[in-house]
Every structure is written in C-alpha cells, then in structure tokens.
Amino acid sequence: MDKIRIRGGRPLKGQIRISGAKNAALPLMAACLLTDETLTLSNLPHLADITTLANLLVQHGVDLHMNGATDGGHTGRVLEMTARNITSTRAPYDLVRKMRASVLVLGPLLARFGEAQVSLPGGCAIGTRPVDLHLTALELLGAEIEIKEGYIYAKAPNGLHGAEITFSKVSVGATENLLMAACLAKGTTRLMNSAREPEITDLAECLVKMGAKIEGIGSDTLVVEGVERLGGADHSVVPDRIEAGTYAIAAAITNGELELLGARIEHLGAVIEILTKAGVEITETEEGLKVRRLNGELTGVDVMTEPFPGFPTDLQAQTMALMSAADGAAMITESIFENRFMHVPELARMGANVNVHGASAMVRGQEKLTGAEVMATDLRASVSLVLAGLAAEGETMLNRVYHLDRGYERVEEKLAACGADIERIKGP
Numbered sequence: 001m002d003k004i005r006i007r008g009g010r011p012l013k014g015q016i017r018i019s020g021a022k023n024a025a026l027p028l029m030a031a032c033l034l035t036d037e038t039l040t041l042s043n044l045p046h047l048a049d050i051t052t053l054a055n056l057l058v059q060h061g062v063d064l065h066m067n068g069a070t071d072g073g074h075t076g077r078v079l080e081m082t083a084r085n086i087t088s089t090r091a092p093y094d095l096v097r098k099m100r101a102s103v104l105v106l107g108p109l110l111a112r113f114g115e116a117q118v119s120l121p122g123g124c125a126i127g128t129r130p131v132d133l134h135l136t137a138l139e140l141l142g143a144e145i146e147i148k149e150g151y152i153y154a155k156a157p158n159g160l161h162g163a164e165i166t167f168s169k170v171s172v173g174a175t176e177n178l179l180m181a182a183c184l185a186k187g188t189t190r191l192m193n194s195a196r197e198p199e200i201t202d203l204a205e206c207l208v209k210m211g212a213k214i215e216g217i218g219s220d221t222l223v224v225e226g227v228e229r230l231g232g233a234d235h236s237v238v239p240d241r242i243e244a245g246t247y248a249i250a251a252a253i254t255n256g257e258l259e260l261l262g263a264r265i266e267h268l269g270a271v272i273e274i275l276t277k278a279g280v281e282i283t284e285t286e287e288g289l290k291v292r293r294l295n296g297e298l299t300g301v302d303v304m305t306e307p308f309p310g311f312p313t314d315l316q317a318q319t320m321a322l323m324s325a326a327d328g329a330a331m332i333t334e335s336i337f338e339n340r341f342m343h344v345p346e347l348a349r350m351g352a353n354v355n356v357h358g359a360s361a362m363v364r365g366q367e368k369l370t371g372a373e374v375m376a377t378d379l380r381a382s383v384s385l386v387l388a389g390l391a392a393e394g395e396t397m398l399n400r401v402y403h404l405d406r407g408y409e410r411v412e413e414k415l416a417a418c419g420a421d422i423e424r425i426k427g428p
C-alpha cells in the first residue's frame with residue numbers, strides 16, 4: 001500500500017488547476033444508461049472512483065472509451081460512453097461495495113429497461129448512509145421494490161410515471177437518482193426539498209443537453225416533464241469545489257498564497273464566509289480564485305455543516321485541521337453524517353486539541369502542530385491529515401493513501417509544484 005511522506009513548514013506558493021468534480025462526474029457517468037446514443041464527458045478527473053464506476057458500466061454492457069489527457073492530465077480526460085447493448089441490469093456487490101455512488105445506476109436502469117438489481121451499498125466509515133429515500137421515491141414513480149439477499153430488486157414492467165415527491169430529508173444521491181429516472185417517466189414529476197448542490201445542477205444541465213425537460217434547476221424544486229427517449233450529448237464536468245476548498249485551506253494553513261485555476265466563487269459562498277472570518281483573503285482572478293492569509297494570523301471560527309448552499313460536510317475535516325492551527329477556539333458541528341470525526345484521533349497525534357461532544361467538536365487552536373505517523377480512515381479525513389502535515393513541524397507519514405486516491409487527483413504532484421516537500425512512497 002502506498003504511503004505519503006510530508007516534511008511540513010513550507011508556505012505553498014503558485015497555481016493549482018482544479019480538476020473536474022468527482023461528485024459531478026459519477027452521476028454524469030450513470031446518466032449514460034438513459035440513452036442508446038453516445039454521451040461524451042470531458043474534464044473528467046483521473047481518480048479511483050471514476051475507474052470503479054467505469055468498471056460497473058462495462059459490466060452492464062456499456063461501450064466505453066477513455067482518452068487520456070495529452071498534457072499530463074492538466075485538462076482532464078475525455079470519456080465516451082454508449083449504452084446501446086446493455087447485457088445486464090445487475091450491479092453486483094463486488095463493485096457497489098467499493099463505492100456507494102454505484103447506487104446511481106438504479107434510477108437510469110429502471111427508467112430505461114423497467115428493471116434493475118443493485119446491491120445495497122451498505123454503510124461506510126462516515127455513517128450508515130441508508131438509501132430509503134431513493135427507494136420510497138422510486139416507488140412513488142411506480143417502481144415495485146423488494147430487498148432480498150442484500151440486493152435491491154426493482155421493477156417497473158409498465159414503465160415509470162410522474163409523481164409529486166417531497167423528500168423528507170435533503171439527499172444529494174436521492175435527488176440525482178430521481179432526477180434521472182423522472183426524465184424517462186410518463187408525465188410530470190415534481191421533486192420537492194431536493195438537494196441543490198452544484199453537482200446536481202451540472203447533472204441537470206447535461207440531461208437537458210440530452211433532451212430532458214427540467215425546470216427549476218438550481219432550486220429545491222425540480223420539475224421534470226418526462227420524454228420518450230434521450231439522446232447523446234457532450235458535456236464538460238464542473239470544477240471540483242471540494243478540491244478547490246481543500247487547496248484554499250492548504251494556502252491558509254501554510255501561510256502561503258495559491259491561485260486556484262478554475263475555482264468558482266459561486267460554489268464556495270459558505271466556505272469563503274468562514275475562511276474570511278478566520279483571517280483568509282480570497283479574491284477573484286481572471287482564471288479562478290487567489291487565496292492567502294490577510295495579515296498572517298488565523299482565528300478560530302465556529303462552523304456547522306449543512307446541505308448546499310451551507311458549509312459542505314466534505315470540507316469539515318479539512319476545516320478542523322485549519323482550526324487546529326488557528327488562534328483561539330472553534331466549535332465544529334457535523335449535521336450531515338453521524339460518524340464523520342474519525343480524523344480527530346489522528347489529528348490529535350499531530351498535536352491538535354479536539355474534544356468531541358456528540359455531533360460537535362471543540363477545537364482549541366495550537367501554536368504548532370507536529371509531524372507524526374497517521375492513518376487515513378476516509379477520503380476527506382485523509383486530506384485533512386495532509387493539510388495538517390503541510391503545516392506541522394517535522395515529518396508526517398500518511399498510511400492508507402488509497403482513501404485519498406478516491407478523490408484527489410495527483411495530490412502530491414499538485415502540492416509539490418507549489419513548494420510542498422511531499423512524496424509518495426510506493427507500496428508493494
């Protein structure tokens with residue numbers, strides 16, 4: 001297994017190009033199942049999760065061509081997907097267990113083929129993560145659903161039909177699954193209390209290019225007028241706001257200055273608000289955002305995670321690393337996932353002072369963090385340890401880097417190009 005070694009204490013300076021968003025790319029890839037024409041995605045990040053979903057699509061019978069970027073990965077890859085000869089509507093446990101987002105094939109398969117068998121994704125390190133909202137909403141569209149032997153068996157022999165659906169909780173995945181399914185349902189579907197994350201807007205915009213009729217894009221009420229068939233399209237994946245937020249924190253925690261090429265201010269409102277309060281200056285440039293500390297000091301700021309446009313749970317761990325090195329205390333409250341504080345004991349190994357009380361963590365900023373051997377437990381937890389390592393005195397060795405590789409493209413290359421002393425040690 002690979003490890004990452006960081007020798008901390010160097011301010012990062014330079015430019016980082018933000019890759020296409022993993023969490024936009026995954027539903028967009030699943031959307032290829034809605035049509036027998038070719039869907040071409042560009043600006044696709046080079047990540048383990050993309051490969052996992054590509055493998056699942058191939059096993060359904062999707063014809064898939066991935067073209068590597070010719071400039072060392074700086075512009076992302078191009079993926080052509082044609083779901084003409086679907087040979088299986090089953091998403092097996094072996095592939096689904098590797099990545100929960102695999103459940104996003106359920107809506108498209110059911111809507112186009114009238115059946116799907118998808119392994120239940122199960123819980124993961126950050127929480128139990130049920131899919132009940134996906135299933136109840138699909139039932140309202142007319143699907144018959146049974147859970148047997150760890151699989152979701154879904155059928156819609158007469159096709160899906162439009163319905164009024166009010167999600168009892170805001171869910172990114174359920175909104176995406178239902179949005180895709182509703183595009184091929186007969187009649188009108190209203191999805192209320194939908195998630196409004198930019199990745200959903202990106203998916204909706206691509207579906208419209210494919211011929212879908214969707215109103216209310218970007219709001220919490222999506223109105224979908226079903227169509228008989230969808231066609232192919234070309235779509236460029238939106239830049240990753242979570243990667244951008246992570247590198248913004250890297251600039252702040254190392255007292256450096258980074259320009260984040262492609263980062264979009266409108267996707268980072270709540271993040272910019274918190275970072276500004278903490279003493280970080282973020283300005284728009286022609287190509288993205290520039291980030292540096294305002295006057296050298298960092299101040300502790302309270303943070304609560306919420307669905308978009310609130311502060312993203314996917315930046316909670318990174319923010320905790322920042323607050324661990326700030327002046328004063330910060331209360332960090334995780335309102336989305338019940339077990340997303342696994343970075344706390346690892347950050348503590350680096351000198352962070354954090355006390356968890358239920359869904360909140362009290363972080364008392366320390367004058368310095370110190371390098372240590374630490375273990376990644378999930379994707380964002382692992383990058384929070386990288387951030388702490390960049391600011392810490394001495395050497396940090398991060399184990400279980402495969403978590404990081406799920407969501408950060410060429411992380412060590414991007415950071416090293418801006419002056420970080422970071423290297424990957426290849427495992428057996």
Ligand SMILES: CC(=O)N[C@H]1[C@@H](OP(=O)(O)OP(=O)(O)OC[C@H]2O[C@@H](n3ccc(=O)[nH]c3=O)[C@H](O)[C@@H]2O)O[C@H](CO)[C@@H](O)[C@@H]1O
Pocket residue numbers: 022023024026100101127128129130131132133134135169170171172173174195307313314336337338
């Ligand atoms: C691939 C992808 O895009 N992943 C993102 C997506 O995950 P994901 O789509 O899995 O997250 P959801 O928005 O669905 O989850 C939000 C909350 O709703 C709960 N829930 C969800 C569905 C359901 O049927 N029942 C239920 O109770 C979850 O357990 C969680 O507590 O949104 C999360 C919240 O922004 C992000 O952290 C993930 O990075």
Ligand SMILES: C=C(OP(=O)(O)O)C(=O)O
Pocket residue numbers: 023099100101124314379380407
């Ligand atoms: C939790 C995440 O991803 P997933 O939903 O794929 O587990 C994430 O991107 O931080």
